[in-house]
Amino acid sequence: MKLVKNANILAPEAIGVRDMLVGGGKILAIEPKIHLSGTDLEVIDANGLTLVPGLIDQHVHVTGAGGQQGFASMTPPVELGALVACGTTTVVGLLGTDSTTRDLRSLYAKVRALDQEGITAYMLTGSFVYPPVTITGTLRGDMLFIDKVLGCKIAISDDRSSFPTAGELARLVADLHVAGMLSGKGGILHVHLGALDTGMKVLLELVERYHLPARRLSPTHVGRAPELFDEAIRFALAGGMIDISTGGTRFDEPYKQVLLALQRGVPISRLTFSSDGNAGVVKRDAAGNVLDYHRAPLGKNLEQVIKLITDGGLSPSDAFRLVTSNPADNLSLSCKGRIFAGADADFCLFDEHFSPRHLFARGEAITRDGVILKKGNFENA
Ligand SMILES: [Zn+2]
Structure with missing residues (x-):
């Protein structure tokens, strides 16, 4: 599971600074504060970042x-x-x-x-x-x-x-x-x-x-x-x-x-x-x-x-x-394009200039700090 802390969330309507819990490819919860710990919990500090679908x-x-x-x-x-x-x-x-x-x-x-x-x-x-x-x-x-x-x-x-x-x-x-x-x-x-x-x-x-x-x-x-x-x-x-x-x-x-x-x-x-x-x-x-x-x-x-x-x-x-x-x-994609508990965990975290910093698709990290982690299978071949 992943816990995104202190993200300014645009769902796309502005819902304020929230914590968001992600697991099994889905958004599980969005709350003002989520307190959780555990060895298989990854915490992502989103302070100062804007989270968009x-x-x-x-x-x-x-x-x-x-x-x-x-x-x-x-x-x-x-x-x-x-x-x-x-x-x-x-x-x-x-x-x-x-x-x-x-x-x-x-x-x-x-x-x-x-x-x-x-x-x-x-x-x-x-x-x-x-x-x-x-x-x-x-x-x-x-x-x-x-x-x-x-x-x-x-x-x-x-x-x-x-x-x-x-x-x-x-x-x-x-x-x-x-x-x-x-x-x-x-x-x-x-x-x-x-x-x-x-x-x-x-x-x-x-x-x-x-x-x-x-x-x-x-x-x-x-x-x-x-x-x-x-x-x-x-x-x-x-x-x-x-x-x-x-x-x-x-x-x-x-x-x-x-x-x-x-x-x-x-x-x-x-x-x-x-x-x-x-x-x-x-x-x-x-x-x-x-x-x-x-x-x-x-x-x-x-x-x-x-x-x-x-x-x-x-x-x-x-x-x-x-x-x-x-x-x-x-x-008519009901689980895409919005941030809510139950939606697919597809989201992008932007910095203050709307430069994409981190991207997640179905809960998995695709880019981190602007660096692409997941490329297509033949991209470097
Ligand atoms: Zn065309």
């Missing part, structure tokens, strides 16, 4: 992505060390444009590998295309029989999508709605929004005209362009959650987009950040020639949360919601 990143290309400039432009798989270095303890892996050379079976294997290496990983079935690719042959089958599957991904308004109609999307949402009920899982349709000017009008139609439950839809990359962001705000005001990518194309810094949404009346509970980490990014010169390839970084979520606090004037408690309790709610 382990970060959730709900959009990461864990098996790699890219490939749009040919095979040599495919990004490699993510490694555990890169995820935990940014305070992430829960990750959702998904496919991107390519579901031909990459597939859901290898995504499932990678998700299980990350789990075995120490964090918690989930996945979405589907990819960019319609009808969605699946493992079992049907969307409902994947949702019901594969524990790791929390929902389905699809792309719209993108020249790489299958241009699904409103009716086709409605049937997917209805399918996920039933599958979500039957499996007791989230059952969301995570919708990649591309650069075409059709934006997310079809999603607004599904909610406003067909009265499909907005909570089943999870639009992402909403900050790509101002017009798209206007539609996203309308969607959020109608009850949906919108996901702002901290990597990739966007019209302004993600933290400024959050401030804009708040100004326009969107409750903070409807906003999430995700990194789009490990997506393929291509740098070009003015003539369009490729200069270099790199992977979308994983650390932008934390960077933007800190900017919300330092530049945006948000309380740390509110700012951290975008990467803790809000994505947990979007994904």
